[in-house]
Amino acid sequence: MQDVEAELKTLMLLGLDGDSAAQERLLSRLAALLAPFFARRLARGDAEVEDLVQETLIALHTRRESFDRASRFTPWAYAIARYKLIDHYRRSRVRGWRPLEEAGALFAQDLTGDAMAARDLAVLLGQLPPKQRSAIEQTRINGLSTEEASRATGLSPSAVKVSVHRGLKALMTRVNAGGGHADG
Amino acid sequence: MRTDDLIARLAADTAPIQPHALERRLTLRLATGGLLALVLLLLLMGPRPDLGVAAMTVGFWLKTGFTLLVLASALVLTVRLARPGGRAGPGLWLALLAPFVLMAALAGVVLAGADPGARLALWLGQSWAVCPVWILLLSSPVLIAALLALRRFAPTRPALAGLAAGLAAGGLGATVYGLHCQESAVPFLATWYALGIIIVGGVGAALGARFLRW
Numbered sequence: 001m002q003d004v005e006a007e008l009k010t011l012m013l014l015g016l017d018g019d020s021a022a023q024e025r026l027l028s029r030l031a032a033l034l035a036p037f038f039a040r041r042l043a044r045g046d047a048e049v050e051d052l053v054q055e056t057l058i059a060l061h062t063r064r065e066s067f068d069r070a071s072r073f074t075p076w077a078y079a080i081a082r083y084k085l086i087d088h089y090r091r092s093r094v095r096g097w098r099p100l101e102e103a104g105a106l107f108a109q110d111l112t113g114d115a116m117a118a119r120d121l122a123v124l125l126g127q128l129p130p131k132q133r134s135a136i137e138q139t140r141i142n143g144l145s146t147e148e149a150s151r152a153t154g155l156s157p158s159a160v161k162v163s164v165h166r167g168l169k170a171l172m173t174r175v176n177a178g179g180g181h182a183d184g
Numbered sequence: 185m186r187t188d189d190l191i192a193r194l195a196a197d198t199a200p201i202q203p204h205a206l207e208r209r210l211t212l213r214l215a216t217g218g219l220l221a222l223v224l225l226l227l228l229m230g231p232r233p234d235l236g237v238a239a240m241t242v243g244f245w246l247k248t249g250f251t252l253l254v255l256a257s258a259l260v261l262t263v264r265l266a267r268p269g270g271r272a273g274p275g276l277w278l279a280l281l282a283p284f285v286l287m288a289a290l291a292g293v294v295l296a297g298a299d300p301g302a303r304l305a306l307w308l309g310q311s312w313a314v315c316p317v318w319i320l321l322l323s324s325p326v327l328i329a330a331l332l333a334l335r336r337f338a339p340t341r342p343a344l345a346g347l348a349a350g351l352a353a354g355g356l357g358a359t360v361y362g363l364h365c366q367e368s369a370v371p372f373l374a375t376w377y378a379l380g381i382i383i384v385g386g387v388g389a390a391l392g393a394r395f396l397r398w
Contacts, residue, residue, distance in 0.1 A: 015198055016200065016201045017200050018198055018199060018200030019198065020195045020196060020197075020198035021195075023194075023195045023198040024191055024192065024195035027191040027194060027195060028188075028191055031187050031191060050187060053187060054185070054187055054190050057187070057190060057191065057194065058190070058194065059338065059398065061194040061195075061197075061198075063268075063336070063337060063338040063398075064201055065201055065205045065206050065209065065336060065337060066206055066266060066267045066268060066336075066337040066338040067267075068206070068267060069203055075269055076267070076268055076269065078269075079268035079269025079338075079340055080268045080338060080340075082269075082340075083268060083338070083340045083398075087397070
């Protein structure tokens with residue numbers, strides 16, 4: 001991991017000095033790293049992954065002024081990637097409301113199952129202490145990283161991890177004990 | 185477009201970027217906005233006639249010091265928030281809050297020591313109703329300039345970045361307004377100058393949430 005950081009940062013600094021060959025190598029390396037990063041976080045197909053990779057590369061390239069030469073490269077690059085990913089989530093949720101021609105596909109899905117699962121989940125989470133509940137919601141449902149969840153909840157990153165772990169354990173115990181109707 | 189083609193196209197356009205380009209651009213834009221605010225001041229209201237004499241007084245420098253302190257600490261925050269994943273820890277926000285709290289505390293002392301009959305005058309001065317409005321007006325070129333600069337960077341929390349930029353613009357706009365405004369009672373400054381600056385901050389946050397997305 002340290003090697004990747006050192007290599008990419010060297011390329012970035014060369015690119016900032018106007019070296020377009022280094023910049024091209026940097027962008028290619030990033031494209032290869034970003035594709036699996038997005039693929040892991042998206043439910044659907046490759047076309048979306050490639051779109052996101054390209055959007056991120058464009059942002060990385062055109063917003064190079066925002067890189068501080070004194071700081072590490074990978075956190076900067078992944079902050080941009082994560083911003084694009086969250087933006088994508090937001091847009092696809094909005095898009096989900098619009099197209100009528102896709103309504104048929106919507107009805108084909110069993111939405112009642114989803115709704116009931118969501119309600120069960122809410123009931124179960126409601127039984128947890130607030131700290132554990134919000135840690136789980138942020139990381140496992142909203143898909144934030146530990147870092148981001150720590151920022152959102154005001155807990156330290158390690159407290160987030162511990163809360164998620166304890167909360168999940170408590171949930172498992174309740175589900176196995178047949179608590180509520182969660183085994184349906 | 186295939187990703188490889190995109191990469192080749194982007195890389196072909198690799199202009200060198202100066203060290204600290206972000207800080208330079210932001211300060212340059214703020215300075216330009218400040219100059220425009222100064223022009224607006226000269227056109228609309230002119231400097232206070234006794235500026236030369238006032239510049240020797242503690243009251244004038246207390247006012248100017250307050251607004252410049254807000255400008256400086258908000259600028260540091262803006263630089264942080266202009267970068268993706270930029271951390272703006274509580275320390276920086278507290279440093280921005282400090283001048284406001286300090287002025288409020290000082291205002292309390294002044295009011296407590298004043299003759300009860302004179303308190304209202306110390307608080308409202310001659311111009312309380314227009315002061316925040318003028319500050320908003322003079323700050324707007326600064327705010328626009330700062331937001332335009334921020335659009336080139338990569339703020340991952342656009343509303344917060346807009347807030348910081350707005351407070352910086354408010355600090356600078358209020359500093360310029362201080363060249364016209366003859367009020368120097370601390371209770372007045374702690375209320376109406378602070379209110380003007382905070383309004384500009386709010387406008388910055390609202391605009392940031394809309395226009396700083398990328």
